[in-house]
Amino acid sequence: MNTKFKAHIAVLIANFFFGACIVSVKHITPSVMPPFALNVARVGIALLLFWLLRFFSNTKAGIDKKDVPRFIVCGICGVAINQLFFIKGASLSSPIHVSLLSLSTPIAITIIAAWLLKEQLTRNKILGLLLGISGAATLVFSRVSNAEGKDMLLGDLFVILNALSYAFYLVLVRPLMARYSPLHVTRWVFLFGATVILPVGMKDFVNTNWAAFQFTHWFSLFLVVIGATFIAYLFIVYGISHLGASITGTYVYTQPVFATITAIVLFNEQLSLVKILAAVLIFSGVFLANKKQDIVAMVD
Numbered sequence: 001m002n003t004k005f006k007a008h009i010a011v012l013i014a015n016f017f018f019g020a021c022i023v024s025v026k027h028i029t030p031s032v033m034p035p036f037a038l039n040v041a042r043v044g045i046a047l048l049l050f051w052l053l054r055f056f057s058n059t060k061a062g063i064d065k066k067d068v069p070r071f072i073v074c075g076i077c078g079v080a081i082n083q084l085f086f087i088k089g090a091s092l093s094s095p096i097h098v099s100l101l102s103l104s105t106p107i108a109i110t111i112i113a114a115w116l117l118k119e120q121l122t123r124n125k126i127l128g129l130l131l132g133i134s135g136a137a138t139l140v141f142s143r144v145s146n147a148e149g150k151d152m153l154l155g156d157l158f159v160i161l162n163a164l165s166y167a168f169y170l171v172l173v174r175p176l177m178a179r180y181s182p183l184h185v186t187r188w189v190f191l192f193g194a195t196v197i198l199p200v201g202m203k204d205f206v207n208t209n210w211a212a213f214q215f216t217h218w219f220s221l222f223l224v225v226i227g228a229t230f231i232a233y234l235f236i237v238y239g240i241s242h243l244g245a246s247i248t249g250t251y252v253y254t255q256p257v258f259a260t261i262t263a264i265v266l267f268n269e270q271l272s273l274v275k276i277l278a279a280v281l282i283f284s285g286v287f288l289a290n291k292k293q294d295i296v297a298m299v300d
Contacts, residue, residue: 003242011239014232015251019258021228022090022098024220026263029091032212033221036201038087041221043079043190043197046229050187063180063188070176072192074185078169079193084200085162092155096275099259100135101159103252103282108167128288135281138274182237253283 029035054061063071090098114120169189176185213221239248256279 007239007242010235011243011248011251012254014235014239015254016258017223017227017232019099019255020262021224021232022102022255022259023095023262024223024228025087025090026095027220028217028224029087032217033208034201034204035087035091036084036197037204037208038201038221038224039083039197040201040205042087042225042229043083043194045225046233047190047194049230050183050190050233053183054187057183063184067176067179070172071185071188074169074173074176075189075192075194076196077165078173078189080196081165082162082169083193084197085158085165089155089158089162092151093159094152094155095259095263096256097152097156098159099256099263100275100279100282101156102163102255104160104163104167108164112167112171124288128285131281131285131288133285135278135283135285138278138281182240183234186233186237 025035025038029038086098086102093101114125173185173189236248239251
């Protein structure tokens with residue numbers, strides 16, 4: 001088995017964990033664990049494991065002082081705001097909604113890159129943005145789900161804010177990835193993000209009724225903390241190092257598939273025409289927004 005094939009398998013497994021994580025979050029929050037308490041478990045344990053890996057590496061642990069402000073912002077956007085809104089949104093919304101709305105990230109990156117990096121908005125990108133936003137709006141304002149949470153609208157909006165925050169992180173972290181290894185960046189980003197998440201959720205974490213956990217709850221917690229955070233992040237880093245960021249990024253489109261399968265099996269959620277239409281609009285929007293050559297130009 002060659003290295004690239006191993007990398008493809010690793011990235012696929014990582015995105016399976018990400019997709020299944022959405023359903024796992026829905027299973028344990030808020031029924032047996034408050035969302036912010038889950039954030040503490042997820043970030044705290046993953047942070048500890050990321051730094052333990054430092055003992056198996058010969059690279060320096062420090063960062064340049066000039067990079068500290070950017071690391072702090074990346075920690076707030078890529079870990080704190082991102083994960084707080086994701087867990088809270090997933091606890092309120094439906095797994096299929098969450099998985100599809102999470103695909104707003106590539107669309108948001110297009111907008112942010114045009115704003116911060118002055119990247120040109122082509123006709124494809126503009127059309128892609130309109131389609132993607134239309135698909136997200138279709139989901140947000142639809143109410144057809146067997147797995148509805150307490151407040152679907154608020155949950156959907158939180159997931160969109162999570163996607164926007166993560167998009168800011170992906171744009172802002174690029175210069176850091178050019179100067180440090182991906183794992184080193186992840187380690188410090190989690191450290192700065194944890195300084196926000198731990199104080200916010202520690203009270204809920206301490207007050208969690210652990211005695212109420214059954215085997216499925218413990219398994220879901222393990223899947224979120226170890227599978228979808230520690231292992232998945234390591235596998236994504238491995239994929240980026242051997243396949244590049246672009247190829248690794250394309251696997252994000254498998255997440256709704258994994259999330260939908262697990263949601264149907266565990267929550268008996270149904271695929272409605274509204275969800276299928278929204279999925280087509282979002283996938284089409286992401287495809288066009290990331291297509292380098294304008295379709296209109298090809299026709300001309």
